Amino acid sequence: xxxxxxxxxxxxxxxxxxxxxxxxxxxxxxxxxxxxxxxxxxxxxxxxxxxxxxxxxxxxxxxxxxxxxxxxxxxxxxxxxxxxxxxxxxxxxxxxxxxxxxxxxxxxxxxxxxxxxxxxxxxxxxxxxxxxxxxxxxxxxxxxxxxxxxxxxxxxxxxxxxxxxxxxxxxxxxxxx
Numbered sequence: 001x002x003x004x005x006x007x008x009x010x011x012x013x014x015x016x017x018x019x020x021x022x023x024x025x026x027x028x029x030x031x032x033x034x035x036x037x038x039x040x041x042x043x044x045x046x047x048x049x050x051x052x053x054x055x056x057x058x059x060x061x062x063x064x065x066x067x068x069x070x071x072x073x074x075x076x077x078x079x080x081x082x083x084x085x086x087x088x089x090x091x092x093x094x095x096x097x098x099x100x101x102x103x104x105x106x107x108x109x110x111x112x113x114x115x116x117x118x119x120x121x122x123x124x125x126x127x128x129x130x131x132x133x134x135x136x137x138x139x140x141x142x143x144x145x146x147x148x149x150x151x152x153x154x155x156x157x158x159x160x161x162x163x164x165x166x167x168x169x170x171x172x173x174x175x176x177x
Contacts, residue, residue, distance in 0.1 A: 003047040008170050010043060011090035015163040018083050020036030026081030033086055042090025059088030059096045066100070080158040087166065095169060102165030103158065110156040127153070 014036045018028045037060055044056035063084040070076035084103075088096040115121045 005089055007043060007047065008173075010039060011087060011172060012163075012166055014039075014086060014090070015083070015159070015166040018079075019157065019160040019163030022079070022157035026155060026157060027077070028083050028159050030079075030082070033079060033082035034089075036086035037082065037089045040086055044089065044092075051160050055092040056089045059090070059092040060085045061088070062093045062099070063088030063096055076158065080162070083159055083162055087162065091169075092168075095173070096173075099162065099165050102168055103161045105165045107156050107158050107161035110161060165170060 014032070018032050018036075021032060040060065041053060041056040044052035046052075048078050049054070064081065067076055067081045067084055071078055071081045084096070084100065087099055091099060111124075114123045
């Protein structure tokens, strides 16, 4: 196995474990995310020296910077945010963007299935209208009735979407060679 393969194995393992824990508990603990980020930076550094460390830090920083507004708006959990930082550390900024895009697509599909399964399509679209109206009127800000803090709302385990997307990006990278 080459160094790139090892990095992928660690990233996939991290996301599968996080996805499983998120599916079961709807939380991704620091015990998974923080060591994952440290491992990503350490592994990249061990494999490629300072250039590897730079790629890992850039990937983690991009992930954390891009997703911080969603955490502050309570649209994304802090565990999901830190998991994406760890994925960025393992895979670097470019591949992280592919994983992020895939994760958003997968979580959107999961949300659509959950809305249909629970027969809450109308309620969900009403919440979207509230969110858009609030944004147009007042700009960005938390809306407690449609944030993660509302236990009545549907929530999907984003960690599962990240795991699916990471595996899909791995296979796409392998098939393109």
